[in-house]
Each structure stands twice: as C-alpha cells, then as structure tokens.
Amino acid sequence: MKKSMRLFQRKKKMTMKAKVDSLLKWLRTSEQFYLATNISIHESDTSGRGVVLIDEKLTTNEVVISIPPSHQLNFYTILYHISMFNTKLDIHGITAASEENIMERNIGSQDPRFQAYGLLKQEFLLGLSSFQLLTLYILAEWILLPQWSSSEFVSYWKPFFDIWPAKEELGSVPAIWNLTGDSKYKELLHLSSLASKKHCSRISALVKSDWSVILPILKDWNTMFNGDANNELFLEKLYREFLHIYFVVNSRCLYADISLKKDDIDSQFTMVPYVDFLNHTDEVDVHCYPKLVKSSINANNLGRFEIRCGKFCYANKGEEILLNYGAHSNDLLLNEYGFTLPQNCWNCIDISDEITKLMDGQDTIVSFLKSNGYWGDYTISFNEISYRVLVALSLVITSDFKRVEKLLLGYISEDFFLPKIRPALQRLLLLLLDTYHEKLRLLRILPLSLSTCTENIANIYFGYIEIIENNLENM
C-alpha cells in the first residue's frame, strides 16, 4: 500500500515537472523572458506549488522573474488573440496589425475559432469586464477548443493553463460551495464567521452576474457547434468549469493598469505565468515586490512584469520566495484564495451583528449613528477595538448624546467613556469567546472528509480567540 502511494506521488511530481518544463519552453520563445537561475518550483501539501531558492542567494532589488507582455493573459492580449480570428476587430495598438497579416497566417485554416470568435462584436467585447473577458476566453481556449476541433487545434496558452490548480485544489473556496448545488461542504457555510459570510455573498453575486453576461455567447457557441443552445447538461458542466476558471483567475491575478478599462477598478489586472507560483506571506514590504516596466513602443499595452527581491535577502537552500498579496485577514484569504494562515497579523473580527443587536428598537440612537457615519462596520483587531465600536457602545450605554457628540468633535477623548463601557465590553468579549469555542467544538465533530476546509474555518476562529484574549488582557 505504502509502495503504491509512493509510486503515485512520484508520478504526480514527474507530471508537474513536465508541466513546468513545458511552461519554461514556452516562455523561452520570448527573448525578453528572464528567470533567475537559482530558483525552482517546489510542491508542498499545505500551499501547493511554490518558488524556492536552490543555490547561492537573492539580494535586494535583484530581478527574480521577468515576463514579457506577450506571455501575460489580460484584457489586451486576449483582444489581440481574438482579433487573429476576427478581422472586424480594430482597436488601435491592441488588435492584430493588419488583415493581410491575419489572413497570411491562417489562410485555409479549419480552426473553429474563426467561426466562434467571428460572433464577437467589438462593442460587446469592450463592454466586458476583465473577469468576464478572461473567463469567456479561457473557457473557449482551454475547455471548448479541444471539443470543437477534436483536439486538432491547441491554444497558444496551453502551457500556462496546464500548470493551474485542479478543481479539487480550489475546493476550499466558500463561494464554490455556495454556488455548486451538490457541494458536500455546504454545511460549513453555516459555521463560517460573519465576515466570511459577507465575503462569500459578495463574491457569489459577482460570479453569478459575470456568468449571466457570458452565458448568451456560450449558448450561441453551443448552437454553432452542437446545434442545441439550451442543452442543460452541457451548460451545467460548463458552469462548473466557469466556476473553476473564475477562481483560478481570482487567486492568480496581479494588479496592472488596464487603461482601456480605467473606470472599472476590478478590471485592473493581468495574469503572469511563473510569477503566479509565488505563495503569500502576511509580512508587508519585506519579501519580493512586483514592478511593471512599460514598453515605450506600445504604450497601449502592458509592459514586462518583473518580480524583484525585497528587503529580505534569500540565502538558504530550499527557502521559499514569497510575495505579499495585500494586508489580508484570514476571512478574506479564505474567500478570495481558498486558504488561511495559522498566524496572520491582519486578522480582525467583524462584530457588527453583536453591536447592532444592542441597539434593536432604539431608533434615536440608530439614526444618530447613521447621520454621523458611525453605523455598522464594527471591528476588533489584535491591538485595538475600533473607534467606531467605542462610539457606538458609549452611546448605547450612557445615552449621553451631547457628550458623544463632543467625543466625535474631538472635544473630549474616549478615555471619558472607557470606564463606563468597560464592563459591557468585557461581557461582550467573553460572550464572543464562548461563541468561537462553540464553533470550534462543532467543527471538530464534522466528518474527516471535510478536514482541509474545516481547518481553514477553525484557523479563522483561532485567530479570533487570540484577538479577544489579547484585548481582554489589555483592558
């Protein structure tokens, strides 16, 4: 049994090595690609693939990885690639240079993308968000093209698609449980924290809305290639692929200025092969940092994407090279990326439900807080109870509107109210502590088959308990 397990693992590793080799071969087709010679990809059970130092050292500001625009997947490169098959698209500096060029390259081709992408009107494409365009295009190139052409035609991006995580690896994203009818993880949603539930509904709404925008095109393609736009089974399968692709993109996109979509903040990103192997650390401004180097020739497009070594120099063999994805709490990491950190200095607790409940039926207090901008968004972090919580509690406990007004104007400090609200605050924190211990007890009795996802939710509550205990100690 053990032997066969090892063989299986060995086979899996070799497969990943082959995928990485193929990715590197593809990247090396560009002279602008650069990879430090002393790094490599390593797989771990807890964080999947990651980048490690294999030799010598990396020092501050040294370029570790540099990926040319031609190998990044984003709003611009997708429009360019679609325009290779749709000569009607004409966006200066972005779509393929001339009709002759396109015809020359593809004359006589039976490639089904001529037909499929021929449907896409320029106005429609430009109206899509980056998420909508990327998910639609990746569905076409990765999932549908092999079906349309019986695998005769292969996407330019295949070496990049091949290194992305499998569906099971992204199985810990709560919005996927929420949006998949038969997910075995659904019961975990009830045990999630308030902040997680809020992230999950926000993200689920975005996913649903993006699906509804691209669905008509998928139906048209289905009529085109299968003669049946509304085949339920086909659409259901495609929806699962879409969900997977959505979270591959979500967990691997990097900030980049997409000026063509300048009014849409969520569209400002690019996907960058190899850079997307870098795992996250909660330390900000310490590890690697990204740098976009714009090309002077094509101002409309993105430049090369570089990763440089930060303040921290790597000098030990096997040391993991890390990137900070942002100052994210475990609630956010779980919902956007599907993982949590055992220690995370950005954790914080959303206690809005508990605080607003204290004001049930107290309309004057609620409208005072609303009109002064202090209604809702009540949080506690490791080092402090937010000022918003102190304001709300001061008013609920003392009903002293005049003095709370003075507090807001800065005429008196919160120290005036602290002795008055401390007992209620302590009671609230102790109650929360009990609630989180109870959640952990309930998580512990869930079936073992849910363990990875259960552990993530438990990590969130462990973080909450640390925060509460620290605040109680400092009161």
Ligand SMILES: C[S@@+](CC[C@H](N)C(=O)[O-])C[C@H]1O[C@@H](n2cnc3c(N)ncnc32)[C@H](O)[C@@H]1O
């Ligand atoms: C940009 S990718 C990094 C490469 C990824 N590990 C892989 O196998 O392809 C982001 C994903 O890596 C994983 N990840 C990143 N940082 C992690 C960490 N510190 N601990 C656990 N998982 C992590 C999460 O699954 C996340 O969605």
